Each structure stands twice: as C-alpha cells, then as structure tokens.
Amino acid sequence: MTAAHTVRPTRDQVLKNLVIANRVLAAYEVVDGWGHVSARDPDDADSFIMSAVRAPALVRERDLVAIRVGDGEPPAQIKASVERHIHAGIYRSRKDVTAVVHCHAEALIPFGVAGVPLRPLAHTDAFLIDGCPIWEIRAATYRDTMLVDTAELGDSLAATLAQAPIALMRGHGATIVGASIHEAVYRAIYARHAALVDLAGRSLGTVRYLSTDEARSAADSTVKTFDRTWELWSTQHGATSL
Numbered sequence: 001m002t003a004a005h006t007v008r009p010t011r012d013q014v015l016k017n018l019v020i021a022n023r024v025l026a027a028y029e030v031v032d033g034w035g036h037v038s039a040r041d042p043d044d045a046d047s048f049i050m051s052a053v054r055a056p057a058l059v060r061e062r063d064l065v066a067i068r069v070g071d072g073e074p075p076a077q078i079k080a081s082v083e084r085h086i087h088a089g090i091y092r093s094r095k096d097v098t099a100v101v102h103c104h105a106e107a108l109i110p111f112g113v114a115g116v117p118l119r120p121l122a123h124t125d126a127f128l129i130d131g132c133p134i135w136e137i138r139a140a141t142y143r144d145t146m147l148v149d150t151a152e153l154g155d156s157l158a159a160t161l162a163q164a165p166i167a168l169m170r171g172h173g174a175t176i177v178g179a180s181i182h183e184a185v186y187r188a189i190y191a192r193h194a195a196l197v198d199l200a201g202r203s204l205g206t207v208r209y210l211s212t213d214e215a216r217s218a219a220d221s222t223v224k225t226f227d228r229t230w231e232l233w234s235t236q237h238g239a240t241s242l
C-alpha cells in the first residue's frame with residue numbers, strides 16, 4: 001500500500017493539513033503565539049500557502065493565504081507575516097521542499113548559541129544526522145533586526161540550510177523543512193525532542209549519540225512511520241472537526 005504522505009495532495013488536502021499542522025505544532029509546544037508552517041501550492045509551484053498573521057493554535061482555513069515564491073509578496077491588500085521571507089527563500093532554493101516550519105522552541109535556542117551541535121541521541125531524531133547548520137544573521141546584514149524581513153535575508157538563510165533538514169537561527173529559533181507536511185511536522189516535533197533529551201542527558205553525565213550508521217538506518221525506518229504519527233496527531237488535535 002502506498003504511504004499517504006508520499007502521495008501528491010490536492011490543494012484542498014493541503015489547506016486542511018496546514019490547519020491540522022498548525023494545531024499539532026502548537027500542542028507540542030513547537031510554536032506558541034509566533035511561529036508558522038507553510039506548504040507549496042500543489043496547483044502552482046511558484047506559490048506557497050501559510051497563515052497570514054494568526055497564532056498557530058487559532059488558525060482556520062480562511063486565515064491561509066497564497067504568497068509568491070519569487071519575491072515573498074502576498075496579494076495586494078493582504079497583510080502577511082514579515083517572516084514569510086523565510087519560507088519564500090527556502091522554496092526558491094530547494095525544489096524538493098514542499099513544507100516549511102519556523103519556530104522559536106525554547107529547547108532549540110541553546111544549541112544555536114552555545115557551540116554544542118544538535119545531534120541525534122535517540123532513534124526518533126535520526127534525521128539530524130543530515131546536518132543542523134547555524135545561521136548567523138549578522139553575517140547577512142548590519143541592521144540590528146533579528147527577523148528575516150527581506151528576500152535577501154531569506155536567501156541567506158536558505159544558503160546556510162543548503163541540503164540539511166533544519167537550520168538553527170542564532171538568538172532566534174529554527175527552520176525545518178520536509179518533502180511533505182507530514183515530514184516537516186515530524187521533524188519539527190522531533191528536533192525539539194532531540195534538544196530536550198540532549199539537555200536532560202547532559203544533566204546526568206556524558207551522553208552517547210547515535211553513530212552515523214545507526215542514524216542512517218533509523219532515519220530510513222522513521223520515514224515509513226509518518227502516516228502513523230500524522231494519524232495520531234491529527235486525530236488528537238482537531239482533524240475530525242474540520
């Protein structure tokens with residue numbers, strides 16, 4: 001049987017799944033009043049869809065807007081999150097990416113500032129073996145902003161991300177990508193999980209990370225379970241009420 005997360009979704013499914021993703025990410029404390037998740041428009045590869053400005057837990061389908069990949073601009077008269085440029089920059093540079101999560105999860109912040117790399121300590125977090133670069137905004141602009149508020153900064157973040165599944169943003173948070181909404185949500189939840197178990201492990205003593213071979217094997221296995229976790233999370237967090 002073909003895994004649902006590997007089947008190209010319709011636009012209606014993407015809209016519904018984006019609402020679910022917003023609720024799930026809020027429930028798992030990946031996002032709070034801020035943070036966002038987007039998906040490439042399946043009917044128009046040069047657009048992506050995200051909540052305009054609403055807090056993730058409150059997002060409804062009518063809060064979603066289509067934004068141009070080319071310049072990160074929404075339709076005229078529509079107010080959109082200034083950090084839409086994170087998403088636009090990544091969709092410009094990564095044709096394989098169809099979903100992006102941006103968050104300020106507190107457990108991830110230390111790994112962007114303390115010189116300790118975020119690495120997989122548990123098999124569920126094995127995708128981190130493919131890299132977790134840190135983006136330094138001061139290397140991209142001399143303005144004092146901490147926000148990715150221009151297309152140029154979006155391109156700079158995307159260049160640091162390169163082919164990795166996640167980039168930490170120094171003093172800010174993280175941006176996570178996936179080939180599906182399911183994958184991006186999974187990775188965002190388990191990036192936070194990786195940070196939490198690492199911080200807990202270090203409080204007990206020296207930690208042992210997965211070897212590269214262990215992580216590659218585990219990452220291959222978890223990809224096959226995205227439908228299972230998505231079914232659980234979407235059922236728990238409101239899919240049946242949509």
Ligand SMILES: [Zn+2]
Nearest residue numbers: 083102103173
């Ligand atoms: Zn942010």
